[in-house]
Amino acid sequence: MKVCVFLLFSAIICVNAELPKIRFEYKYSFKGPHIVQKDRSVPFWEYQGDAIASDDNIRITPSLRSKKGSVWTKSAANFENWSVEVVFKVTGRGRVGADGLAVWFTEMKGIEGPVFGSNDYWKGLAVFFDSFDNDGQNNPSNMHNNPYIMAMVNDGTKQYEHQNDGINQQLGGCMRDFRNKPFPIRAKIEYYQHVLTVFFNSGLTNNKDDFELCLRAENVILPKSGYFGVSAATGGLADDHDVLAFLTHSLVPPGQKVESRIDETEKAKFDKEFDQYYEQLEKQKKEYQQQHPDKQEHFENPENAYENQADRELRMIFEGQNFIHQTLKELGKRFDELLGRQELVLSRVSQMSQGGVAVPQGGAQQGGAVPMIDTIKRHEVDRVLNTQNELIQEARQIRNIVNDVQQRANIIQNSMGQGGQQVQHGGGAGGGVNPQMALVMHELQENLRLVKTDVAHMLNRPQGAGGCPLPPPCLSSSVFFVAIAIQLAILIGYMVYRQNKENQAKKFF
Numbered sequence: 001m002k003v004c005v006f007l008l009f010s011a012i013i014c015v016n017a018e019l020p021k022i023r024f025e026y027k028y029s030f031k032g033p034h035i036v037q038k039d040r041s042v043p044f045w046e047y048q049g050d051a052i053a054s055d056d057n058i059r060i061t062p063s064l065r066s067k068k069g070s071v072w073t074k075s076a077a078n079f080e081n082w083s084v085e086v087v088f089k090v091t092g093r094g095r096v097g098a099d100g101l102a103v104w105f106t107e108m109k110g111i112e113g114p115v116f117g118s119n120d121y122w123k124g125l126a127v128f129f130d131s132f133d134n135d136g137q138n139n140p141s142n143m144h145n146n147p148y149i150m151a152m153v154n155d156g157t158k159q160y161e162h163q164n165d166g167i168n169q170q171l172g173g174c175m176r177d178f179r180n181k182p183f184p185i186r187a188k189i190e191y192y193q194h195v196l197t198v199f200f201n202s203g204l205t206n207n208k209d210d211f212e213l214c215l216r217a218e219n220v221i222l223p224k225s226g227y228f229g230v231s232a233a234t235g236g237l238a239d240d241h242d243v244l245a246f247l248t249h250s251l252v253p254p255g256q257k258v259e260s261r262i263d264e265t266e267k268a269k270f271d272k273e274f275d276q277y278y279e280q281l282e283k284q285k286k287e288y289q290q291q292h293p294d295k296q297e298h299f300e301n302p303e304n305a306y307e308n309q310a311d312r313e314l315r316m317i318f319e320g321q322n323f324i325h326q327t328l329k330e331l332g333k334r335f336d337e338l339l340g341r342q343e344l345v346l347s348r349v350s351q352m353s354q355g356g357v358a359v360p361q362g363g364a365q366q367g368g369a370v371p372m373i374d375t376i377k378r379h380e381v382d383r384v385l386n387t388q389n390e391l392i393q394e395a396r397q398i399r400n401i402v403n404d405v406q407q408r409a410n411i412i413q414n415s416m417g418q419g420g421q422q423v424q425h426g427g428g429a430g431g432g433v434n435p436q437m438a439l440v441m442h443e444l445q446e447n448l449r450l451v452k453t454d455v456a457h458m459l460n461r462p463q464g465a466g467g468c469p470l471p472p473p474c475l476s477s478s479v480f481f482v483a484i485a486i487q488l489a490i491l492i493g494y495m496v497y498r499q500n501k502e503n504q505a506k507k508f509f
């Protein structure tokens with residue numbers, strides 16, 4: 001058991017110990033955005049042929065027939081073990097594309113040639129992404145075997161066999177479709193301690209780490225120093241070959257010292273530049289001191305210009321407290337506002353409850369007949385009372401007029417009675433007229449009596465009954481009585497006139 005645990009631990013230690021030190025090599029990498037500078041150049045890289053560099057990618061070939069392009073590092077990488085991740089897209093309108101793309105690590109920088117846009121007889125490694133199936137027709141099984149990914153190492157003596165897609169020259173490979181994928185293709189090529197591994201991300205998902213192993217080859221001997229490059233070519237069919245990123249890492253095996261690869265001449269140049277800038281800074285500092293003598297103490301003791309840790313903490317605490325204080329103040333203000341509003345509402349509610357009782361009390365004092373409803377307003381009550389007073393006034397006037405008419409009628413009746421007696425005493429011949437007159441007078445009296453009873457009935461009606469105004473008459477009562485009085489006067493005048501005439505006529509007989 002103890003032996004097992006010991007072996008397990010030693011295995012873990014061994015695994016941990018085997019991990020190389022990884023360092024990003026910016027001079028052998030590019031990545032968007034801002035791949036190109038203003039002068040269309042790519043820092044640390046050079047592109048040629050039909051390649052076009054833009055901010056987001058380098059288009060090694062456009063999708064036009066018979067194009068060739070490539071991009072290469074300016075300087076040779078001198079680290080033995082490395083890992084590169086190439087992010088690219090191969091897109092075209094056809095169901096079949098051509099020719100393909102190659103990633104290179106060669107002793108010499110490539111030049112334009114027949115092998116995916118670069119030269120043949122190279123020294124070093126090539127990884128081909130071969131779109132077009134050149135040997136598909138001649139295949140014994142008549143099976144298409146492209147698009148295909150393969151690695152080939154050349155010592156400068158071999159010619160790439162295009163006609164059979166280099167199927168017999170490969171270190172290894174895998175058949176994968178890398179054209180027209182929703183996300184960029186990723187290929188991770190690792191060369192570590194003479195073992196070559198190619199991983200492939202098919203670009204079907206957005207997961208950048210979704211790699212699968214395509215090939216692994218041992219005992220691979222590559223140049224100790226070389227140039228990284230990407231090339232591509234189109235033929236009768238054409239695809240866009242766009243490289244979005246080329247990320248290089250150097251791998252240093254554990255135990256091996258990381259070599260200082262700083263160029264001595266470059267170091268001397270930077271040192272000189274630093275000295276120049278430092279001198280300039282000191283000069284400007286002195287000038288500033290001369291111009292601002294009031295800030296002398298800051299220059300004498302630069303520590304004064306900075307706050308120490310304790311001061312900073314204290315200041316932060318103070319600021320925090322200040323903020324809390326302000327917030328509390330604001331809250332207090334809000335509370336006061338709320339209280340004020342609450343008091344206002346309470347006072348209004350109490351006023352309303354008092355006002356609701358006062359209205360019926362006032363109504364009871366003033367009339368007693370006004371309905372004690374809150375909805376009746378003061379001016380409405382006044383109006384009803386005024387109307388009632390006017391009605392009473394008018395009724396009194398009518399009573400006076402009727403009394404007057406009655407008095408006059410009595411006077412006329414009396415005078416008529418006296419006249420009748422005189423006629424009877426005078427001749428006793430007017431007996432034919434007197435019964436008629438008496439009938440008319442009786443009718444008149446009868447009518448008058450009816451009118452009188454009506455008026456009396458009207459006057460005796462309870463004054464405040466209901467308090468509602470009477471319905472408006474078609475003819476006003478005063479006009480009616482005046483008309484009756486005039487009629488009566490005319491009738492009586494006519495009768496007196498007729499009697500006088502009859503009396504005069506009797507005198508002639």
Ligand SMILES: [Ca+2]
Pocket residue numbers: 099130131132133134146162165
């Ligand atoms: Ca091919």
Ligand SMILES: [Ca+2]
Pocket residue numbers: 132133134135136144145146164165
């Ligand atoms: Ca093939």
